[in-house]
Amino acid sequence: MSYSFFSLAREALRGHVGWRPAWRDAEPQPRYDAVVVGGGGHGLATAYYLASEHGMTSIAVLEKAWIGSGNAGRNTTIIRSNYLLPGNEGFYELSMKLWEGLEQRLNYNTMVSQRGVLNLFHSDAQRDAFARRGNAMRLHGVDAELLDAVQVRARHPYLDFDDARFPIRGGLLQRRGGTARHDAVVWGYARGADARGVDIVQNCEVTGIDVANGRVRGVRTTRGDIAAAKVALACAGNSSRVAALAGLRLPIESHVLQAFVSEGVKPLIDGVITFGAGHFYISQSDKGGLVFGGDIDGYNSYAQRGSLPVVEDVMQSGMAVLPMLGRLRVLRQWGGIMDMSMDGSPIIDASPVAGLYVNAGWCYGGFKATPASGWCFAHLIARDAPHPVAAAYRLDRFARGALLDERGAGAQPNLH
Amino acid sequence: MRIPCPHCGERASEEFSYLGAADPVRPAADASAAEWHDYVYLRDNPAGVMREFWHHVHGCRRWLVVARDVRTHAISAAVDAGA
Numbered sequence: 056m057s058y059s060f061f062s063l064a065r066e067a068l069r070g071h072v073g074w075r076p077a078w079r080d081a082e083p084q085p086r087y088d089a090v091v092v093g094g095g096g097h098g099l100a101t102a103y104y105l106a107s108e109h110g111m112t113s114i115a116v117l118e119k120a121w122i123g124s125g126n127a128g129r130n131t132t133i134i135r136s137n138y139l140l141p142g143n144e145g146f147y148e149l150s151m152k153l154w155e156g157l158e159q160r161l162n163y164n165t166m167v168s169q170r171g172v173l174n175l176f177h178s179d180a181q182r183d184a185f186a187r188r189g190n191a192m193r194l195h196g197v198d199a200e201l202l203d204a205v206q207v208r209a210r211h212p213y214l215d216f217d218d219a220r221f222p223i224r225g226g227l228l229q230r231r232g233g234t235a236r237h238d239a240v241v242w243g244y245a246r247g248a249d250a251r252g253v254d255i256v257q258n259c260e261v262t263g264i265d266v267a268n269g270r271v272r273g274v275r276t277t278r279g280d281i282a283a284a285k286v287a288l289a290c291a292g293n294s295s296r297v298a299a300l301a302g303l304r305l306p307i308e309s310h311v312l313q314a315f316v317s318e319g320v321k322p323l324i325d326g327v328i329t330f331g332a333g334h335f336y337i338s339q340s341d342k343g344g345l346v347f348g349g350d351i352d353g354y355n356s357y358a359q360r361g362s363l364p365v366v367e368d369v370m371q372s373g374m375a376v377l378p379m380l381g382r383l384r385v386l387r388q389w390g391g392i393m394d395m396s397m398d399g400s401p402i403i404d405a406s407p408v409a410g411l412y413v414n415a416g417w418c419y420g421g422f423k424a425t426p427a428s429g430w431c432f433a434h435l436i437a438r439d440a441p442h443p444v445a446a447a448y449r450l451d452r453f454a455r456g457a458l459l460d461e462r463g464a465g466a467q468p469n470l471h
Numbered sequence: 472m473r474i475p476c477p478h479c480g481e482r483a484s485e486e487f488s489y490l491g492a493a494d495p496v497r498p499a500a501d502a503s504a505a506e507w508h509d510y511v512y513l514r515d516n517p518a519g520v521m522r523e524f525w526h527h528v529h530g531c532r533r534w535l536v537v538a539r540d541v542r543t544h545a546i547s548a549a550v551d552a553g554a
Contacts, residue, residue, distance in 0.1 A: 293518070295516035295517075299515075304513040304515065307514065354484075354489040354523070355492075355516070355541045356541050356544070357542045358543065358544060364483075397512045454508045467491075469489060
């Protein structure tokens with residue numbers, strides 16, 4: 056059913072008895088043209104665009120738990136396209152453009168809110184670096200504004216501008232950046248894919264990938280074997296484990312990233328703010344909680360929970376830039392497992408196994424990339440050629456020396 | 472998480488810095504580009520017990536090889552990397 060003002064009014068008048076589930080909880084079939092492994096935002100977006108853009112309908116999305124139970128449900132919901140490197144900026148800007156039309160396209164309220172993303176800087180040198188990034192963005196046709204301290208104070212008077220160690224000198228603002236409702240993104244893509252015939256199969260863990268003569272034949276799952284000529288992995292956090300089922304080793308380590316939400320308060324923080332002298336980012340959800348996070352814990356982890364030293368570090372960073380944070384209680388804290396790639400950038404590519412495609416290595420930037428990731432991955436799967444906007448995200452870039460190291464940290468995943 | 476340093480005893484993980492997997496073996500200087508690529512970039516990344524380098528940088532300053540289950544952070548062994 057289509058959602059509209061009229062459907063809402065009709066259901067309100069008749070006691071909301073007419074609403075139907077937004078997608079079917081499908082039973083797995085023995086054969087599909089393509090199987091997407093991973094029912095997070097990226098996997099569901101991939102299935103949606105395979106169906107809507109490339110006319111493929113014999114598709115299953117296999118999810119080991121329930122859809123959106125991994126990192127799609129664990130992030131801080133920030134969307135932005137403020138990257139420096141040419142291989143990244145065009146891709147994230149495609150994602151931003153898809154975000155801007157997502158609700159109309161999906162007929163689903165994903166609560167995309169372009170409330171602005173402001174990166175604070177704290178020294179002359181950092182101003183120069185941010186000005187350079189802003190100029191790179193503008194050369195790609197993306198909005199970027201360099202604000203001085205007076206302009207930042209007008210937007211956010213509650214920041215600690217005169218901190219002796221980290222005075223705020225200004226910030227780089229992308230007004231089109233903001234936040235989206237993470238669960239609604241999952242549900243909206245699931246609904247759109249389902250409506251086009253995609254089977255969304257939950258509680259179905261892939262336990263094996265059948266390969267014969269260098270070509271993929273299908274997958275083995277906890278709910279039976281499924282034949283498919285094309286198998287697409289979109290299971291970031293566990294990419295190494297699943298790719299290993301086909302004998303692949305990836306340039307990825309799994310690390311845990313924590314996030315936090317405070318008790319709900321009245322509207323307080325307008326937009327997304329990031330601290331430039333540490334690693335800290337904060338916004339306010341529509342429910343009123345302040346949503347914030349910082350660094351990864353720094354060592355390999357498949358535990359979906361974090362360690363206390365990093366909790367302390369995030370709180371210290373928060374207090375350094377936003378002293379009023381100390382008056383609030385933390386309501387919840389959680390951890391998600393990140394695919395930390397060797398250069399800090401993702402992978403969207405075919406693999407050495409014919410018919411097996413890899414979408415991985417999102418580090419902690421996966422949420423904002425959801426629409427473009429699905430768009431480009433679907434293009435790759437349907438046409439067996441990389442999408443031009445994702446052409447830098449090749450698996451062999453490490454062997455070719457064509458790294459996309461936005462941070463300049465080298466092959467040390469815990470530093471990206 | 473607390474790491475049992477063989478020299479200093481059990482210490483908080485904040486005293487240590489982390490390098491990563493201890494199993495990859497550094498190729499010879501004249502090894503092929505493919506061997507260097509595998510060593511520098513590819514990882515097993517197991518969801519289980521992993522042997523990894525930790526540097527007791529705020530303690531004895533020795534490099535350790537720690538066997539840790541990355542699902543639970545349970546440490547089953549910690550030895551000096553030179554041992």
